[in-house]
Amino acid sequence: MLDQFHNDGFLLLRSVFAPERVADVIQILTGKLADAANAGSVLQGRLSPAYGARNLLSLWPAALNLLHEPVLSSTMKILPDPVSGVVRGLFFDKPPGHSWALPWHRDYTIAVRQHLPSSMFSKPTVKAGVPHVEAPQSLLERMVSVRIHLDAMDDENGALRVVPGSHRVCDDKASNAISIQCAAGDVLLMRPLLLHSSGHCAENCERHRRIVHLECTATRTLPDGYEWHDFAELCA
Secondary structure: OHHHHHHHOEEEEOOOOOHHHHHHHHHHHHHHHHHOOOOOOEEOOOOOOOOEEOOHHHHOHHHHHHHHOHHHHHHHHOOOOOOOEEEEEEEEOOOOOOOOOEEEEOOOEEEEOOOOOOOOOEEEEEEOOEEEEEOOHHHHOOEEEEEEEOOOEOHHHOOEEEOOOHHHOOOOOOOOOEEOOEOOOOEEEEOOOOOEEEOOOOOOOOOOOOEEEEEEEOOOOOOOOOOEOOOEEOOO
């Protein structure tokens, strides 16, 4: 299992969350998103339902409890760089009738307290009121994104596509890409530098594709005087 994660840059854990737990999370998140619709963190069109949310750790601090699910928690403790804290939370959906897609990319951006002069961090931006920068490879290599699936995911509802092993090479070719097919309650662990994309849902698809996305790190401190915008320590 660890060899697969090292070589491919991702690992799919099956049936981590029971159906009733998934239903509870959906209910809670639906309420949180509705309450925060006017706060700037929820991404949605004027007449469309929420298709995403930033600053999930502020919107729903209890999202951290999802990482304490036994199978997930025990797996994260034996990764090559054991996770010590969560530094950003996001929510994604592709609501029926409001699909979207992302081209091939890697995740270079992290959320920080403030922008500072630096030789290591670049391209400062502000997203939903939070400063972000592109991080160096040495830092991103020690991070892992945890994607908790609240719905089954396949090509019909815009499954994630990844290029196995692309986190270890600079090549952006996607000739050996695969789709991540999974059930509600499954969890995908992936390296931020893994080349990935996301397609549109099929026409007339009536299913959601909801994901809680938690970005985790093995290190609490950052170079050049930088600090994580959020750092929620995970207890051993």
